[in-house]
Structure formats: C-alpha cells, structure tokens
Amino acid sequence: MDAVIEVRNLHRVFGKLHAVNGVSFDVGRGSVCGFIGANGAGKTTTMRMIATLDYPSAGEIRVSGYDVLGYPEKVRSLLGWMPDHFGNYANVTVLEYLDFYARAMGFRGKERQMRVQEVMEFTDLLPLAGRFSDKLSKGMTQRLGLGRALLHDPEVLIMDEPAAGLDPKARVELKHLIRLLAKEGKTVFISSHILSELGEMCDHLLFMDGGRLVHQGDAESLKDRGQEAGVSYYVVHVFGEPELLFNWVEMNPHVSLVESLKKGGKVEIDSSDPEKAAYVLSRMVSDGLKVIEFRREERNLEDAFIDMLEDVGRGGGAEIAATPPSLPS
Numbered sequence: 589m590d591a592v593i594e595v596r597n598l599h600r601v602f603g604k605l606h607a608v609n610g611v612s613f614d615v616g617r618g619s620v621c622g623f624i625g626a627n628g629a630g631k632t633t634t635m636r637m638i639a640t641l642d643y644p645s646a647g648e649i650r651v652s653g654y655d656v657l658g659y660p661e662k663v664r665s666l667l668g669w670m671p672d673h674f675g676n677y678a679n680v681t682v683l684e685y686l687d688f689y690a691r692a693m694g695f696r697g698k699e700r701q702m703r704v705q706e707v708m709e710f711t712d713l714l715p716l717a718g719r720f721s722d723k724l725s726k727g728m729t730q731r732l733g734l735g736r737a738l739l740h741d742p743e744v745l746i747m748d749e750p751a752a753g754l755d756p757k758a759r760v761e762l763k764h765l766i767r768l769l770a771k772e773g774k775t776v777f778i779s780s781h782i783l784s785e786l787g788e789m790c791d792h793l794l795f796m797d798g799g800r801l802v803h804q805g806d807a808e809s810l811k812d813r814g815q816e817a818g819v820s821y822y823v824v825h826v827f828g829e830p831e832l833l834f835n836w837v838e839m840n841p842h843v844s845l846v847e848s849l850k851k852g853g854k855v856e857i858d859s860s861d862p863e864k865a866a867y868v869l870s871r872m873v874s875d876g877l878k879v880i881e882f883r884r885e886e887r888n889l890e891d892a893f894i895d896m897l898e899d900v901g902r903g904g905g906a907e908i909a910a911t912p913p914s915l916p917s
C-alpha cells in the first residue's frame with residue numbers, strides 16, 4: 589500500500605489515562621479511511637497528533653513520508669484539518685471568513701480570490717457568501733469548516749466527527765463531497781462513533797476501543813468475522829404457532845433462538861458452512877414444522893462491531909497488540 593499516513597506504536601498519556609495505547613496503522617493514498625470508536629476511544633487524540641496539534645508521548649507519525657515532529661510546517665501544508673467543533677465569528681460573512689483564513693495561510697491578490705471562489709463553489713457556499721457565519725445551520729457550518737480546511741488544497745483531509753448533528757439531507761451532501769474529494773485523489777481520514785455512517789463510504793475502516801486499535805479492514809471483513817467465528821443466522825417463518833419452532837430449537841443442540849418474531853424466530857446455527865445450515869433447515873421440515881420462509885440474515889455492521897468488541901473484551905480478538913514502550917515522565 590502507498591501509505592500517506594503512517595502511524596507506528598503511538599501512545600498518548602494524560603496523567604494516569606492512557607488515551608492512545610500502542611496504535612499502529614497506515615492510511616492508503618487516495619483512500620477514504622473511517623476511524624470508528626465509542627466516545628472516549630481515543631480518535632480525536634490520535635487525529636490531533638497526526639494534525640500536529642498535540643505531541644505523542646511515544647511513537648511515530650509520518651505524513652507523506654514527513655515526520656510530524658521533525659517537519660510540522662511541511663505536514664501542515666499537506667493536511668487539511670476539520671475539527672468537530674470550531675468557532676465562528678459574529679458579524680463576519682461566509683466570504684469574509686474564508687478570505688480571512690486564505691490571507692492567514694499566505695494567499696495574496698488574485699490567487700487568494702481564486703482559492704476562496706474555488707472552495708465556495710465546491711462546498712456550494714456561493715449562495716451563502718453574504719450570510720453571517722454564526723447564523724448558519726449545522727450543515728452549512730460543516731461545509732464552511734470543510735471549505736476552510738480545503739483552502740490550501742491539501743493532499744490529506746482529516747475530519748473529526750463531521751456528520752455529528754447533521755440532518756439526513758446534510759449527511760447525504762457531506763458523503764457526496766467526500767466521494768468527490770476521493771475522486772480528485774485526496775486522502776480522507778474521517779472519524780465517527782456511528783459505524784453505519786461510515787460503513788458504505790469508506791474503503792477501509794479502523795476500529796478503536798479504549799485507546800487501542802482492535803480491528804481493521806473493510807465493512808465486509810467486519811461482518812465476516814462472525815462467519816469466521818463459525819455461526820450463521822436465519823429468519824424462519826412457520827405456519828401456525830411460533831412456539832412449535834421454539835420447541836424444536838430447544839430439542840436441537842446446533843441451533844439456538846436469537847429473537848422470537850411474530851411468525852417464527854431468528855435462529856443461530858453453530859456453523860457458517862452452508863451445507864450444515866441446509867441440513868439443519870431440512871431437518872426442521874422433515875420433523876414436521878410447516879416452514880413458509882427461510883431467510884439468511886446478514887449481520888448488520890453495528891452487530892458485528894459489538895460482537896467484535898465483546899470478543900476483544902474476552903481477550904479473543906485484538907489484532908494489533910503492542911508492547912507499550914517506556915514513556916517519558
């Protein structure tokens with residue numbers, strides 16, 4: 589993989605709290621990479637260190653090959669940072685806001701006008717040019733933040749929880765903008781605590797829990813963990829009383845009831861082998877259950893994520909283990 593962000597054995601300690609605990613990963617150039625974890629998992633802290641806004645307690649971060657501690661200015665020129673919250677100013681219009689930041693970044697004259705115009709076009713802010721920046725909706729504010737982060741045309745965009753608090757329409761617009769950025773060849777590293785928000789839009793997902801990276805892969809690989817674990821799920825509808833199905837499940841050792849439904853139930857079969865599942869299902873019929881529907885149930889991403897966290901909690905699945913180095917006092 590041509591990695592544009594390389595993180596190696598990263599640690600951040602706040603007093604007694606090990607907020608980031610031996611995290612290593614790569615983000616591929618031109619990819620959209622999702623960073624998932626519950627509140628307090630350590631996502632913002634990791635992103636802030638990548639964006640040169642905080643210092644690692646130990647470990648290494650490179651952006652396009654540049655070490656963030658050795659070359660912070662260079663790294664800042666390569667990165668656009670969109671924090672989860674940022675301040676707007678009273679009585680400053682959208683145009684003035686972006687123009688101010690373009691000036692602060694060193695753009696002058698025609699070039700500055702062009703940069704501001706370009707990001708306003710991209711983020712669809714032109715119709716709002718004269719609107720005061722502190723009087724925007726949440727969705728418009730996010731687009732303004734995105735515009736600000738894109739002013740210097742960075743290679744890599746880091747977005748911390750950009751979809752939080754957005755209504756469904758604004759979310760769709762945001763996803764569209766992110767896909768457009770990816771099409772232009774930019775790398776987008778984006779965090780959320782809601783997996784379904786990122787699942788379909790990311791090429792790669794990183795999962796953090798309690799300061800550690802607990803899984804990485806695409807959305808399908810997360811779902812497949814359940815399959816590897818050797819179980820499969822089926823919704824079974826029966827004609828007549830669903831209790832007949834529940835009783836049958838009780839009598840059969842390789843099947844268990846996960847959820848009772850109006851017309852039957854969702855069952856777990858202790859194998860992901862389709863032949864074994866077919867055998868179990870055919871037994872239901874040959875034992876006299878009047879089955880009117882079998883449906884294989886895809887596990888949704890949230891279920892897969894929760895299962896994975898439970899697995900890690902049991903000490904079963906942490907894929908990236910790291911030995912904490914001796915930390916500076």
Ligand code: ATP
Nearest residue numbers: 602605607625626627628629630631632633634781
């Ligand atoms: P959220 O989705 O809530 O933003 P997160 O995954 O981004 O969560 P972080 O903000 O990175 O999590 O926080 C990780 C842990 O580090 C939390 O327990 C947080 O309280 C703590 N933390 C973060 N910054 C500091 C700081 N400057 N001083 C002390 N503790 C901090």
